[in-house]
Amino acid sequence: MSPRTIVVFGSGPGIGNHVAAAFASHGFEHVILLARNAERLKSSDAGFVTSASPKAKVTTLRLDLADTASIPGVLEKIEEIAPEIEVVFFNAAVVQFTEGALSVSVETIETDFKVTNLALYSIAQWAVPRLTTLAAKSPTTKPSLLVTNSHLPWDPVPQLLSLSLVKAAQRNMVTSLSRAYGERGVHFGLITVQGIVSPEAKVVNPKNIAEKAWNFFEEGKNLEIVIKEE
Secondary structure, three states: OOOEEEEEEEEOOOOHHHHHHHOOOOOOEEEEEEEEEEEHHHHHOOOOOHHHHHHHOOEEEOOOOOOHHHHHHHHHHHHHHHHOOOOEEEEOOOOOOOOOOOOOHHHHHHHHHHHHHHHHHOOOOHHHHHHHHHHHOOOOOOOOOEEEEEEEOOOOOOHHHHHHHHHHHHHHHHHHHHEEEEEEEEEEEEEEOOOOOOOOOOOOOOOHHHHHHHHHHHHHHOOOOEEEEE
């Protein structure tokens, strides 16, 4: 039997590595971490996951999601090291404040759409057929595509115009995928975080978000979980 495997696109100090560590501590045997900063992945993120679950195998791969042409080659590498994947967790986004709604450049918006939407779409094209195959083959598994989102789709911030745009499009995409493939045994989920994530936050701290993400995965029912400060 293949090891339970989660692939984290957009690992890093915060939600990414905490979710990876949570899944490892709850029995996932293989964790694949991807981000643009290869040095941090090896020196920090991998160790963080291992500290949570020493028995888990951790693999790191460099991937710049803004370079959409490079994504298929990296996905091929993932296939080589993990023929079966149970969970894809997409956590990539660019948070960049600007002075106003018209001060962000077209080039910035284009890059943000690549990172947050085009990359996710390419990954979904690759992952969903594999997840549906696993669902049919192994009914005891919980094939899932989970994506971090925010309140920005319905409450946009002018100084975060670009992020507001791409998060709205991302929410639409995940909802569409859920409607199209949810009945084939795959859980498509939005982990909607409202507020600034920090270790000091009462609710939207990385550890709490990760545990709620795990519970959301375990339940495997709803399209969305909302995590926000009270």
